[in-house]
Amino acid sequence: MAEPKQPTDALTDPAPPPEGGIADPGLGVDQAMVEALDANDRRRARELFQALHYADAADLLERLSPEDRARLVNVVRDEMPPEVLSELDETVRDHVIEHMGVEDLAAALVELDSDDALDVVEELPAAEQQQVLEAIPAGERTLIEEGLTYPEESAGRLMQREVVTVPAHWTVGETIDYMRMSADSEKTTLPEQFYDLFVVDPAHRPVGTIPLSQLLRTRRPVGVTEIMEPEMKLIPVTTDQEEVAFVFRQRDLTSAPVVDDAGRLVGAITIDDVVDVIHEESEEDIMLMGGVKADDLYRATIDTTRSRSTWLLVNLATAFLAATVIGLFDATIEQMVALAILMPIVASMGGNAGTQALTVTVRALATKELTPTNALRVIGKEVLVGVLNGTLFAVLVGCVAWLWFGNPMLGVVIGAAMIVNMAVAGLAGTTIPLTLARVGVDPAVASGVFLTTVTDVVGFFVFLGLAALVLM
């Protein structure tokens, strides 16, 4: 690929864009900042920080060591761009807030949109939350406190309270005049950015949406009901954010009205909030499948150690279960040590085949592509794939075992064990997440442990058991 000519973007990237491409965070700044902090050059550090786009400033804070981060926050605390706070990873944000103090934090929060401020406040410890809320003026405080009454990770937490609504009897001209007027007035209620207007009935229930691009291409005398789209997805305020993200992606929405129990419009969710949710949710799934918490990278060593040990403990229990199965056949292994050499192969191939089936199933559940309509078909397919690949690798491994230890029956035994274990892997890889989902457990979390328990136990038992029957 030819290196694209780099457009200049001087206002957002103070360092010349390095070769990494348009998204490169600009590592030159990191080093310059550390040098400025080491030299205790507060003016230089402040200059470097202020020149950054807020997203880049947040990234810089994340990459710095905790000590450098604390020093930098102490330098810039009274002029921290509020958007930096909402961009920060949770652990880093706690750290930054700790060094900013309540006063500076409250001052920054007031400048944010209600949904972004809520985002920061909801994650504070209860005591600090109270302190910060008290330092915020009444108007903004009420919006944030109302937001906190909605369930965590719900549409209510995600939505902007500032929405542009239009009564159904207005024309395009009246709507545009109204917007110009409220923009000019001191106490504007218009949100900073919006993509759609909502037409509401007298009870403030949404009856249609008007994309701005539609409003702009329509002549002034036309009534808003003539150009509105009456088809819309109303989002109940308690809807889970994952569900919200699904609908946005499914329906290619840019914004959607949020309604309360009575169907009244209480806010709007815009796609930029949803982008973050999509990213967070898939990040969470990947992390859970790997046995770690989403926030792991920036945690202190001791927190990481503690949080990961839970998962390792569960794994240890299953490893002991597998060891117990092997222990049943100690006499057999004593007579034929080749079994000890080959047995990890059977378990490992079963585990890998099972993980493949599991990954597909867990994702298909998350994207709602796996439903009662096709569940049986998918299970059947996975078992069949297990049998087919099992047979293929049974022949391969059987021949190698025969040649290695000069015993054709050993080859037959390991081959048979592999076919059984890989078929079981296909069955377990699909039915375990399906069952977990049915009983309401997130299949991304626990499926992996159950699966390897099954493939280890079945693998060792069938291989060693067959060997005891056939070879002894």
Place this chain on the structure above:
Amino acid sequence: MAEPKQPTDALTDPAPPPEGGIADPGLGVDQAMVEALDANDRRRARELFQALHYADAADLLERLSPEDRARLVNVVRDEMPPEVLSELDETVRDHVIEHMGVEDLAAALVELDSDDALDVVEELPAAEQQQVLEAIPAGERTLIEEGLTYPEESAGRLMQREVVTVPAHWTVGETIDYMRMSADSEKTTLPEQFYDLFVVDPAHRPVGTIPLSQLLRTRRPVGVTEIMEPEMKLIPVTTDQEEVAFVFRQRDLTSAPVVDDAGRLVGAITIDDVVDVIHEESEEDIMLMGGVKADDLYRATIDTTRSRSTWLLVNLATAFLAATVIGLFDATIEQMVALAILMPIVASMGGNAGTQALTVTVRALATKELTPTNALRVIGKEVLVGVLNGTLFAVLVGCVAWLWFGNPMLGVVIGAAMIVNMAVAGLAGTTIPLTLARVGVDPAVASGVFLTTVTDVVGFFVFLGLAALVLM
């Protein structure tokens, strides 16, 4: 959570929304459709299909068995809503297109926006692509053919060609009049939906963006340059789509101008396209880490079997490597069969601890949170976490081994092996993906195999080797 009152949404959901929430795909339709197809009731099948929102129609096609899908396509082929095609999963789309035929496909493509049509055409086999392009009228065909000249998964493939541009000397009033006029004219060049206008210089280079919500709140005589935002991220047309998604998420963009080598505006990427990319890319990473291809769910059994066997073959090679290491110590195992029973525990705990470190590292690389600035710190942390958890579990496993086999030295040996293997796991879990990323290999793909090879080989070697030294 209280069940939210379900808003009616009669036009998009023909079946009453079931309890699953707002995003439920409505399984009632599946069964009704299968019944209609079984009864060969073409009118009923057609009615059911036409009543669905295009996204739900696509989901229905994906969930149906291949036979039912073929029957349904034959019924609705001449009135297939074009948007259904761009929503379909690739394997299913191939299947649907095969049954639609070139004529009906070309007719559907003409109705799509240029980027969506390109999306469908780019994935057709070369011969079919040619046929379909020939059946499309010249104007639309040129746009699609131009799109095909950009690299796959680049900004050029993602962008819409239809962009609203405004010369820098215009006022807000002139801009609105222009839009109203072109909307009224027969041959409108306005895209269906847009969120920003681009102000361009005489050489058609973008000099600023105007969000529509800004335009609407400004009085007519104001010049466009007064309200435009001159800060913007220009996206070179060859930029990789993953990079594009990163910038959108990072900068909270809703649309961005795409420029050619000379800096001229050639198109615009809007956030709805990026949402799909974010979803696809994380989906791809999850699948790759699980050893499967992204498109696995809907593939035929034989294709799935073949595609997964590659990954299993690689795993088999590493399993044999581990077996060879065990083979080095066959005499030791023969003397003390407890070693064969316990050895999978050492390997499995190392593998799990390593996977935790690996997952965090792979994601941090993908989100650009891991950079030369903090790489050494992260590696150091992971090794330390490995040593700490290794020590914790060494004590636990050591005691169990001692009690189980009545041999305190066996407990010491397995404990020491676990500490070493889990420290190595932390080191390998970070350095393997960092190295792969540096040499340009996607760390999500291959890291897992390398990691378990290391933790198996080191685990078996250290445990059995120490046992041979100390216990024999």
